[in-house]
Amino acid sequence: xxxxxxxxxxxxxxxxxxxxxxxxxxxxxxxxxxxxxxxxxxxxxxxxxxxxxxxxxxxxxxxxxxxxxxxxxxxxxxxxxxxxxxxxxxxxxxxxxxxxxxxxxxxxxxxxxxxxxxxxxxxxxxxxxxxxxxxxxxxxxxxxxxxxxxxxxxxxxxxxxxxxxxxxxxxxxxxxxxxxxxxxxxxxxxxxxxxxxxxxxxxxxxxxxxxxxxxxxxxxxxxxxxxxxxxx
Amino acid sequence: xxxxxxxxxxxxxxxxxxxxxxxxxxxxxxxxxxxxxxxxxxxxxxxxxxxxxxxxxxxxxxxxxxxxxxxxxxxxxxxxxxxxxxxxxxxxxxxxxxxxxxxxxxxxxxxxxxxxxxxxxxxxxxxxxxxxxxxxxxxxxxxxxxxxxxxxxxxxxxxxxxxxxxxxxxxxxxxxxxxxxxxxxxxxxxxxxxxxxxxxxxxxxxxxxxxxxxxxxxx
Numbered sequence: 001x002x003x004x005x006x007x008x009x010x011x012x013x014x015x016x017x018x019x020x021x022x023x024x025x026x027x028x029x030x031x032x033x034x035x036x037x038x039x040x041x042x043x044x045x046x047x048x049x050x051x052x053x054x055x056x057x058x059x060x061x062x063x064x065x066x067x068x069x070x071x072x073x074x075x076x077x078x079x080x081x082x083x084x085x086x087x088x089x090x091x092x093x094x095x096x097x098x099x100x101x102x103x104x105x106x107x108x109x110x111x112x113x114x115x116x117x118x119x120x121x122x123x124x125x126x127x128x129x130x131x132x133x134x135x136x137x138x139x140x141x142x143x144x145x146x147x148x149x150x151x152x153x154x155x156x157x158x159x160x161x162x163x164x165x166x167x168x169x170x171x172x173x174x175x176x177x178x179x180x181x182x183x184x185x186x187x188x189x190x191x192x193x194x195x196x197x198x199x200x201x202x203x204x205x206x207x208x209x210x211x212x213x214x215x216x217x218x219x220x221x222x223x224x225x226x227x228x229x230x231x232x
Numbered sequence: 233x234x235x236x237x238x239x240x241x242x243x244x245x246x247x248x249x250x251x252x253x254x255x256x257x258x259x260x261x262x263x264x265x266x267x268x269x270x271x272x273x274x275x276x277x278x279x280x281x282x283x284x285x286x287x288x289x290x291x292x293x294x295x296x297x298x299x300x301x302x303x304x305x306x307x308x309x310x311x312x313x314x315x316x317x318x319x320x321x322x323x324x325x326x327x328x329x330x331x332x333x334x335x336x337x338x339x340x341x342x343x344x345x346x347x348x349x350x351x352x353x354x355x356x357x358x359x360x361x362x363x364x365x366x367x368x369x370x371x372x373x374x375x376x377x378x379x380x381x382x383x384x385x386x387x388x389x390x391x392x393x394x395x396x397x398x399x400x401x402x403x404x405x406x407x408x409x410x411x412x413x414x415x416x417x418x419x420x421x422x423x424x425x426x427x428x429x430x431x432x433x434x435x436x437x438x439x440x441x442x443x444x445x446x447x448x449x450x451x
Contacts (some may be wrong), residue, residue: 064447120401129397136393140384150383153444157376158398160440161433165401168429 003220007212013205017044020198038096039195045089046124048207050163052082052214053131057159060152069228072148073221075155076138079131081214085206086128123166132145132156144228241326244301245332254304255325258297262341265289279352279414285343287407290367291399293337298330298374299391302382323441327375334371338363340370352414359413366406367428373436375434379441379448405430444446 021040059075060066137154141147221231250257269285305313310349313322342363374395380391381391409426 052450068234085387101282126397126400132395133393137380137384137390140390146383149447149450150380153447154394157380157440158394160436161373161398162401165433201434230332 006208010205010208012203014209016200017041017205018078020124021202026197027084035040035096037094038197040198041206042092042096044199044203045085045092045204046208047203048160049082049085049127051164051207052078052085052210053127054157055214056082057155060091060155063148063152063155067145067149069144069148069225070222073225075152079155080136081210081217083128083131085210086124086131089126090128118210121127122155127162127166130162134158135188140145140203233318233321236321237328238324240313240322241328241434244325244329248333253275254297254300257342258293258337261296262289262293262337262344263291266341266344266348277350277352282345282349282352283407283410283414285345285349286342286363287344288384289341290338290363291370291403294334294367294370294374295392295395295424297333297337298371299327299378299381299388301330301333301375302378303387305382312447319446322449323375323379326379326440327372329437330371330375331368333362334367338367354415355413359410360404362410362413365427365430366402366410369402369406369434369437371435373402373442376437376441376444379445380415383448400431407432411417416443418450 017040021037024108056075059071059078063071063075134151134154138147138151141150266289269289273281273285334353339360342360374391377395377398378387381394381424384390405426409423409430412423
């Protein structure tokens with residue numbers, strides 16, 4: 001119980017986010033209408049993804065400091081779960097965009113070209129590509145120690161190159177996506193109080209769930225790689 | 233430390249001047265690319281397309297020129313460096329050498345571009361400066377990536393996979409910035425912001441390279 005309180009918390013928050021997210025009143029905005037409820041799912045996916053990539057980065061740094069193989073497994077698994085979240089964030093974003101941005105007079109694919117140019121979509125595409133490349137790099141090195149070291153270096157380098165530019169560039173390019181002036185959904189002026197009531201619990205809930213999944217994956221991998229862990 | 237950097241830098245330049253195949257190889261690469269573009273584009277050169285083509289070409293030139301800086305070092309030679317010098321001196325000399333190389337490559341390709349594809353820019357001087365700024369950024373990032381890729385198998389193709397996602401943000405900034413030279417009006421101060429941002433990115437690459445390279449160095 002003492003150790004699993006956050007798992008229970010995650011379930012409670014997610015039940016609240018789903019029930020409350022679908023039933024509680026939302027401000028009726030001209031463009032968004034009821035689709036604004038997707039904020040609880042779409043934006044919190046991105047939040048959880050960024051947090052998990054950051055956790056992965058921290059594990060990479062710890063690997064380089066200690067050369068303990070455990071941290072390499074953690075870094076890999078956290079970024080794998082973060083990629084899944086990124087893909088889910090894309091999926092929810094596509095559904096949202098198809099109701100709000102896409103031109104209803106044209107078939108859906110006709111709007112594709114203009115939507116994909118969105119700086120924020122480019123940013124996430126880059127983030128996902130970078131971490132796909134991280135996995136390609138991992139699989140191209142056979143020696144275990146070398147793989148851990150080189151991929152940790154790449155993880156740190158890529159993170160440091162990637163995230164400042166993801167946060168800065170959308171502000172320099174024109175975009176339809178909300179949050180042009182600052183961090184989307186973080187600014188108190190552009191998110192209504194009623195939305196915030198559900199939004200922050202949802203972010204916490206999804207992040208905890210993602211961490212939970214990642215820890216399970218880490219534990220499975222610890223069992224798989226047992227002989228390497230103890231050989232150290 | 234500084235003397236080590238200078239010696240290593242000199243060694244790279246000297247090797248380049250003696251072997252020459254790499255330098256001429258890249259020049260030939262630039263020439264054939266520009267020639268193909270010249271044949272396929274025809275005479276009408278729209279500024280925006282010209283600009284996009286230039287940056288894409290510079291990207292590929294940079295990958296080709298920088299990739300060999302680490303790939304040419306054999307295992308034995310790396311061991312030798314390992315015994316005589318520090319990783320910091322080694323990576324700094326590589327960064328400097330690649331900067332020099334890419335600035336030369338940039339001027340050659342810009343010259344050929346202006347020669348073959350005409351000059352749609354309004355402020356050519358500004359474009360030259362921006363292209364040098366961009367080329368330096370590309371070369372710094374790809375030097376670090378070449379160092380990472382040189383530890384893995386299938387190095388050359390891996391470098392493109394690792395590098396493209398990371399370079400896209402900077403490339404977007406540079407393409408945006410180079411519209412200055414096409415007399416596009418910017419919000420007041422925006423061009424300065426972007427320039428400083430690119431410089432800050434370059435600086436952070438150097439810092440990261442100095443911090444991270446010692447971990448790649450040991451085999």
